[in-house]
Amino acid sequence: MEKVRSNLISLNAAYAENRGFIEEIRRESGVNEKDCYQCGKCSAGCPVAFAMDYMPRQVIRMLQLGMKEELLRARTIWLCVNCVACYTRCPQNIDLPSLMETLRKKSLENGISTGKQIKLFGDLFLWSVKTFGRVFELGLILGFNLKSKQFFKDAMLGLPMLSRGKISILPHKISDGGAVKRIFARAQEAELGGDVP
Amino acid sequence: MKFAYYPGCSLNATSIEYNLSTKALARKLEIELWEIPQWNCCGAFYAQKKSRLLAVALPARNLALAERNGLNVAVNCAACYNKLKAAREAVKTSVELQKKVSEVIEMEYIASNDVLSIIEVFEREYGLDKIASRVEKPLAGLKVVSYYGCLLVRPAELAMDDQEDPQSLDRIVAALGGIPVDWSQKVECCGAFHSTYNAATGFQIISNILAAAVEAGADCVACACPVCMLNLDMRQGNINKVKKTNFQMPVFYFTELMGLAMGISPKELGIKKHFIDPQPLLKARNLL
Numbered sequence: 001m002e003k004v005r006s007n008l009i010s011l012n013a014a015y016a017e018n019r020g021f022i023e024e025i026r027r028e029s030g031v032n033e034k035d036c037y038q039c040g041k042c043s044a045g046c047p048v049a050f051a052m053d054y055m056p057r058q059v060i061r062m063l064q065l066g067m068k069e070e071l072l073r074a075r076t077i078w079l080c081v082n083c084v085a086c087y088t089r090c091p092q093n094i095d096l097p098s099l100m101e102t103l104r105k106k107s108l109e110n111g112i113s114t115g116k117q118i119k120l121f122g123d124l125f126l127w128s129v130k131t132f133g134r135v136f137e138l139g140l141i142l143g144f145n146l147k148s149k150q151f152f153k154d155a156m157l158g159l160p161m162l163s164r165g166k167i168s169i170l171p172h173k174i175s176d177g178g179a180v181k182r183i184f185a186r187a188q189e190a191e192l193g194g195d196v197p
Numbered sequence: 198m199k200f201a202y203y204p205g206c207s208l209n210a211t212s213i214e215y216n217l218s219t220k221a222l223a224r225k226l227e228i229e230l231w232e233i234p235q236w237n238c239c240g241a242f243y244a245q246k247k248s249r250l251l252a253v254a255l256p257a258r259n260l261a262l263a264e265r266n267g268l269n270v271a272v273n274c275a276a277c278y279n280k281l282k283a284a285r286e287a288v289k290t291s292v293e294l295q296k297k298v299s300e301v302i303e304m305e306y307i308a309s310n311d312v313l314s315i316i317e318v319f320e321r322e323y324g325l326d327k328i329a330s331r332v333e334k335p336l337a338g339l340k341v342v343s344y345y346g347c348l349l350v351r352p353a354e355l356a357m358d359d360q361e362d363p364q365s366l367d368r369i370v371a372a373l374g375g376i377p378v379d380w381s382q383k384v385e386c387c388g389a390f391h392s393t394y395n396a397a398t399g400f401q402i403i404s405n406i407l408a409a410a411v412e413a414g415a416d417c418v419a420c421a422c423p424v425c426m427l428n429l430d431m432r433q434g435n436i437n438k439v440k441k442t443n444f445q446m447p448v449f450y451f452t453e454l455m456g457l458a459m460g461i462s463p464k465e466l467g468i469k470k471h472f473i474d475p476q477p478l479l480k481a482r483n484l485l
Contacts, residue, residue, distance in 0.1 A: 047386040051398040079398065082242055083386035084351040088360050117394060122243040129238040129255070135206040154393065157431065164470040168210050174235040179258065179303060186301045187251035196250045197293035
């Protein structure tokens, strides 16, 4: 008999296996995926839809079906820019940007590399805020290029920016008596202790 | 009329002209902007990746400093506006969070003061009639598309204007004697930092916006966000190279257009710092 090969996913099995994952995402994102009836309004208005591997509508469908692996590897979750057009227009008030953020977090926790550069940028941004109280834009860009090994990225914009007085060469450190550093420490402490209202 | 002023990090560097033009305008109109002493970064969209408390506490420190002085806060950057307003609403609606945040920032903060975008400060608090009465050089015949982007008008609970068809900038343009032009992209996202991480995607989004402005017959774009400005202005030349387009669309902060109409010198407003030189357009319309 001819051997039948199939790349179909057994939906029942995925759902059974990943029910815990669905609940975890629901809890952390505040999104109940069951609210979605797949109207597609989110995807019609998404400014980045053209570049996505799965439409925002499909991301929710995949969550309903428990397709954990596919979700955490999706390019889509890293393309979402948090513009909130989908949430604004959703007839069911589903906070898709929050869902995308939660999926990005899970993807990194699971060691999937798609979004490592974006994470690096965010980490450097917060380091700058913690250290100086403000974002030191030049340091952020140079640090990002250095650590992501793209040494000359946007380098041709450097001189024109400088000549327009749009780059400060040195960071501006605020005199807050360490208040911002303590905000970081206390927020982290509260978060670890589960003490966040 | 006095407000606490929160410029935000970009306004000291990449969007220096937004800062210069806002301050020059406030001086001219006798609006007192009291810059919050030792203000800190709002955390943008990065603080919430670490912790929800951090995302509220960083903006709250600035708001508390203003509250102590009994002042509402005026914010320029659209992202800062969104984060400050979100922190205020969160603290206002939860006593527990209010207590926790006050503890973390070492200051009592009860969210009694409001957060206003700088558009609201001029349009609503100062008033359109008064704006019109202060015009010295009307933007006669200048066709302007107003670009609101995302964070000033979304989500609904934090928005300073309508989500789908905001009009506040258009009303300002009209008060300055210009022609507000309706177009398709006024609340579309500029792609934010895609132009940095992922140029193919970012450039496509930006060129759609520029193409729509051209199609609408606009002479220029008025915007109110540092990231929108960087994308539409700074990236325009590069987009022309990569996508073989020929855009020459001047982009202004709306505060620069207000300043020009009120006779403030382009130098004081920082207009020479743009990448797409708006001076030929301004000369042609006798606005220089």
